[in-house]
Amino acid sequence: MAAMNRGANDGDGAIVGVIHEAFVVDGSDWFEGAHSVFNSTKHTFITAKGNDLQQRKKLLVEGADGLVVLPGGPGTWDELWEMACARHIGFHAMPIVCVNVDGYYDNFKSILVRAHEDELLYKHPDDILHFEETPEAAVKWIETYQESTKQQQKKVIRKRTSMLKRMQSNLSGSSLLVWGRMPSFFGDDVSGDDDDDKASEGRKSKRATVLRGAAIFVAGVTVGLLAGSRSRVGLRKM
DSSP states (O other): OHHHHHHHHHTTOOOEEEEEGGGOOTTSOGGGGSOGGGGSTTSEEEEEOSSSSHHHHHHHHTTOSOEEEOSOOHHHHHHHHHHHHHHHTTSOOOOEEEEOGGGTTHHHHHHHHHHHHTTOOSSOGGGTOEEESSHHHHHHHHHHHHHHHHHHHHHHHHHHHHHHHHHHHHTSHHHHHHHHHSOOTTOOOTTSOOOOHHHHHHHHHHHHHHHHHHHHHHHHHHHHHHHHHHHHHHHHHO
16 A cells, blocks of 8 residues: 555645544554655545444545455455445446455456355356455556446447437427328318318317327337336446
């Protein structure tokens, strides 16, 4: 962690440290135990509260685009598996990569494979956690994942725009005029003259009802297609 703080600081990055209030004691030298980079005003120290670690874990990932997990102890495992579980069931779509130094996380990888083989997972292990051997490879994987996600989102936006244009075309006046030229199934023959004004008005009213129903039907189908497309995109992100 100290090396990561130094690297982020040297690269002019912004560092956010999160400490639990249990370790902040008046009159103690707790801040002196923090990394020296936090002496700079461009970095932030946040104090989490509560009688457990839930708020601290929430603050650790707040605003994050991805998670890089270094080798660590039970605290790191707790943070890792909570976020892996949340990704597994769809609470977030952030990519998670473990830096598997000297095979440190091999057993975690084996657990996921075994759970998949025993049909205990909703997703494939690769869709829950990713493993890289070096920090450089882990960061590169995160960047590639994010770029791929952006490209997919652009495709979805183009598809939705095309569908909206088709919907506008379907509901345009020209489309309704085509319907208006068609003889209705109520027996209205548009090619002949009708001397009965009352009967003519009645048929026009029925035709208008059919046209309104057709327009609503077309709009409903188009909205349904859009909603279905959004659902599929949401499921792919989970």
